[in-house]
Structure formats: structure tokens, C-alpha cells
Amino acid sequence: MTALVLNRRTLLAAGGSILATGVTAGVSGLLLSARAEGLAPTDSMPGGANNYRKGAAIVDRIGKGGFWMSGTVRRAGDGTPLAGQRIQIWAHTTEGREHEPQSHGATLTDKNGAFRLEIPQIIPVFGQPHGHLAYDSGEFKTVFLRPVMRSAKDTSLEAHFVLQPA
Amino acid sequence: MRLARTTLIWAALAAVICVPIAAAAASPLLAWRDPVYILASFAGIIALGLVLVQPLLIGGYLPGLSAYRGRRTHHWIGGALVVAVVVHVAGLWITSPPDMIDALLYTSPTPFSPFGVTAMWAIFAVALLAALRRRLGLRLRTWRLAHMSLAVVIVVGSVAHVMLVEGTMETVSKAVLCALILAAAAKVMAELWARTRRRNLPDEGIARPVNQQK
Numbered sequence: 286m287t288a289l290v291l292n293r294r295t296l297l298a299a300g301g302s303i304l305a306t307g308v309t310a311g312v313s314g315l316l317l318s319a320r321a322e323g324l325a326p327t328d329s330m331p332g333g334a335n336n337y338r339k340g341a342a343i344v345d346r347i348g349k350g351g352f353w354m355s356g357t358v359r360r361a362g363d364g365t366p367l368a369g370q371r372i373q374i375w376a377h378t379t380e381g382r383e384h385e386p387q388s389h390g391a392t393l394t395d396k397n398g399a400f401r402l403e404i405p406q407i408i409p410v411f412g413q414p415h416g417h418l419a420y421d422s423g424e425f426k427t428v429f430l431r432p433v434m435r436s437a438k439d440t441s442l443e444a445h446f447v448l449q450p451a
Numbered sequence: 452m453r454l455a456r457t458t459l460i461w462a463a464l465a466a467v468i469c470v471p472i473a474a475a476a477a478s479p480l481l482a483w484r485d486p487v488y489i490l491a492s493f494a495g496i497i498a499l500g501l502v503l504v505q506p507l508l509i510g511g512y513l514p515g516l517s518a519y520r521g522r523r524t525h526h527w528i529g530g531a532l533v534v535a536v537v538v539h540v541a542g543l544w545i546t547s548p549p550d551m552i553d554a555l556l557y558t559s560p561t562p563f564s565p566f567g568v569t570a571m572w573a574i575f576a577v578a579l580l581a582a583l584r585r586r587l588g589l590r591l592r593t594w595r596l597a598h599m600s601l602a603v604v605i606v607v608g609s610v611a612h613v614m615l616v617e618g619t620m621e622t623v624s625k626a627v628l629c630a631l632i633l634a635a636a637a638k639v640m641a642e643l644w645a646r647t648r649r650r651n652l653p654d655e656g657i658a659r660p661v662n663q664q665k
Contacts, residue, residue: 330560331559332553332558332560336550379483382483383547408483410547411546411547412561412563412615412618413560431560437617
């Protein structure tokens, strides 16, 4: 940690901020302390939990597939990949609406903390092409994500979890 | 010549409103929406069309309508706009209650929602003020200031809402309709503002008789 904090760039930044106003110094100090604490946990996104159905089954694929939802799960702080974590995925797709049971499924992360689940093509709903993902197993704090696709034509979407102990 | 002009203006208005509706009716997204969601979507598109008609009516830009009839129609279309917005919101609520509740509480992740919800409240406020105007004893100047301020909120809110939504509407026809709404609203506001400043006395109404020649 000491090596990280005392490299040339941070020294210059810290020196600069001391010369600058107190506000700048404060911001700089905050940034340094954030870096020292390591990987920050992911916050739930607004609307992320909408149409969630707790306890959807672990599946090989949702419906007929054709669209890849993928991501990683890591531990806050040191960033260790978390294996065997259950991630639930749901969306409005060509095969069902968001709240319908067949639109929901779960998968587990592999030893590298990565997950990947094939689902039907996501269709824009409520004005945005988006998917939903949840970590809600209890060991870590619950996180609901709602990533938005760059284009409705995309055939994959990523979301990454950094979890903190519950 | 006058008939040709009248026909042309009305045909253009019909096209500007109906082409986006027809284009939306051809949207591939409809295949994955249920009837209530589709109804809600089209209520929104129709509401947008009505937002264009309102300044045209009150500015007297539509030939063949007297000032009086233009104003009466403006009142009725205002009522229709309230109904269309209620159907839009109710239909979306039925489709996905948590998403609609987020929008109404201004906690939605979608950037267009607060614009739409704000425009909705402004539409309701104008309708309520219009209905209670006499009972409240609102002076013409007060009423006009209130209505014009809320109209700005309605126009800007609706256009921002619609342009940011990725939905059934086709992009070009949507942009054209929105541009015309902004232009019509700006024109009627500028004229009203100029007239209010010019003669600081209450006149008979808002609509200007453009084409009363029989």
C-alpha cells in the first residue's frame, strides 16, 4: 500500500493540492483514501429490482437463447473473484415480458468469478433496451443491476458485481 | 387559390400527425407487446399530435375556423389531451407497475421519465385552471400568464420526453413532429407576448381570426 500511495504521480498530485486551495486538497485526499481502500462495492441501480421474482431456478439457458448476458462477481476491497455465486437474470425479450416467470433464470459464477447465461433477444421496453441482474443470496449485500444496451440491435450485454459482506 | 391553401394546410397537418402514428403501427416492437401496452403507447403518440394542434388552434393558424370555434376546439382538444395522457400512464402502470411508480416518483433510471411526468402535471394543472377559471375569478392577464408558463413546460417536457424514448415511434417522423410543435408554440407565444405588451387591455379572447373571410 505504501508503494502505491507514494509513487511519483500521487506525490505530485498531493503536492499540487497542498499548493492549491483547501477544496482541491480535500478532494485529492478523498481520492487517495478511496484508492487506499481498494475496490469499491457496486451500488444497486435505480429500477434494478423492478419485476424481480425471488428464487428463479438455475437454468442452462432461458428460452431459446440467442443473446448473451455475462459479467463477473468480485469481492469489494481486494477484488478476489467469487466462485459459485448465484446471479439471477431477467428482461423483456422476444419470448416474454419482464414479469413473466419464463423470462427469469439464474446461473452460477465459475472459479474465475465469471458468469454467462444465454437468454432470448432483449427488446426495448419502457423506452430503453435493458436487462436486469440480481445478486440476492444473503452472504453478501443484495445488489440489483439494470444495464442498458448501447443499441437495441446488440446481442450481448455485460454487468459486473463487486459485493460487500452483508 | 384560398381553397387550395386551406386544403394544403389541413392535409399537411393530417400528414404530420398521422404519418408518425402509421410509422409506429409498423414498428417491429409491437410484436412483443400486449394490447394494453400498445394502447398506452399510441395514447402517448396521439397526445403528442394534440400538443401540436393546440398552439395552431389558439394562434388562428388553421384556415376555416373562426376565432370562436378555434378557441372552443382548443378547449375540447385540451380535454382530449388529459384523457390521452391518463390512458398513456394507466396503460403503462398496468404493463409494469414498478416502472410506472418509479417514473411518477421521479426515481426512474430512464432520463426521459421526469420530462414526461412534469409535462403530465402541467397538462393537468392547465386543465384544472381552465375548468375553475371563472370560479376562481382569475383575471385574463393572470390566467394567460399561468397558461403560457405551463404551456412552455408542456411543450418542452413533451418534446424532451419523446425524443429520449426508444420506443415504437420512427425517428424521423417523430423529430419532424417535435420540431413543428416547438415552432408552433414559439410562434404563438411570441405573438401573444407582443400583443399583450402592445395593448395592455383585456381583449375578447386569445384566438386571432385569420381566415374569417367566407
